Structures are given as structure tokens and as C-alpha cells.
Amino acid sequence: MTSRDDPKKLKIASFIDENLKQVFSDLERDEMPDQITDLLTLLRAQDDELKVKK
């Protein structure tokens, strides 16, 4: 377990988290796949249709 008074472990934990944030940030910048944007378009269209019917 990482101890509060163990600076080396804290430094390693910080290094790991920093790398993870970079990896996660890289992945967030990936272009959204077509299947997701198409799904959103479809869901929005269905919602609009329901609103009109109401």
C-alpha cells in the first residue's frame, strides 16, 4: 500500500497517474466512430418525432 510518508512510492504513483492521464487524453481525442454519430442522429430524430406526435 502506498504510504503517505514514502516519497518514492508517491513519486511513482504520480508518474503512473500522469502517464495514464496522457493516455486517456489521447484516447478522448480519437474521432467518434460513425456508428455512434449515426446512432445519436437516429435517437434525436426519434425524439423529435415523438415530440411532434404529442
Next chain:
Amino acid sequence: MSNPDPRDELVTHLPALRAFALSLTRNRATADDMMQDTVLKAWTNIEKFKPGTNMRAWLFTILRNNFYTSRRKLNREVADVDNVFSDKLSVKPDHDGRLQMRDFKVAFEQLPDEQREALILVGASGFSYDEAGEMCGVATGTIKSRVNRARARLTELLELDDDEALELTDTATKAVVGGTGTTS
């Protein structure tokens, strides 16, 4: 005045949701299928979301539940991995940090699912141990233990216990992460 539509907020979390899906599945096709299912479930059950609570946590929970349900159905612990992390190297700057980041990604992909998930939630996504425990349906102590084991394994794989190695890696990583460091 009308209340904001939570579906509008949902859309803003999709990049993070996809990053989480990719980090969990390590496979683009599987991640996108999981994400499609999650968006559909969340959208059609939006009335179950409690306004004022953490929507990102809600979405991540739906996705990770789908992932583990699917894994149980397939009855396998080992996923089809397409090196979703390490194959992104082509976009990295060509300096010392490139190899260090590659090493990190390769090591990260080797962690068991539960440890990878805990580390992503706490280390990369900024959830507290309590929140991560709630999302994963386990005690806070279990999440702490998973995070610690994941860090210990990465420390071992990357030989971070070696002071000199950590210093070198630190410099290279800062160059990649912030673009402010220098590699010499």
C-alpha cells in the same frame, strides 16, 4: 424556465466514455459495440438518471456493467486485444519520450481488467476511491487494493523502483505530457 435536457449533457461525456471503453476492452471494435449499447441504454432510460448526480459516473457504470456481463457470457478472462494503446505511437513526437510512453502503454495493457479499470477511474478520470467503489459495486478498500496492486505491477514491469530509471523516464514523460520539458 425549462430544465436542461440531460441528453445534451450525455453527449458531452461521449469522448471520455469512449476512452474508458477503449481502456477497458483494449479493442476498438469491442469498445465501439459496448459504447453503442451504453448510449442506447442511457438515452432510452434517461429518466432514471438523477439530476444533480454525476452523469459521467452513471455512464461509466452502465458501460462497465455491459463489459463484465459480456465477458461472463463469453466465459473468458482474456479479451481480443488489438493494442489500442501502443498502436497510437505514430502520433507521438519522435524523441526519447516516445519509447518511454510505448513501454508504459504496453505495460498498462498487461494489467488484469479489474486493476486496469480501478487505475483508470482513480488515476486518470479523477474519481474518488468511494465513487469508483460504488461504480464497480465493491468496497472502497477493494478499489484501493486494486489500484495499489496495479501500481505495484507497473512499477515492476517498468522497473520504476530504480531511482535512475524513474528520473530518466520522468524527464521524457514531461516532454510528452506537457510539451514543456526537454530531452537531451
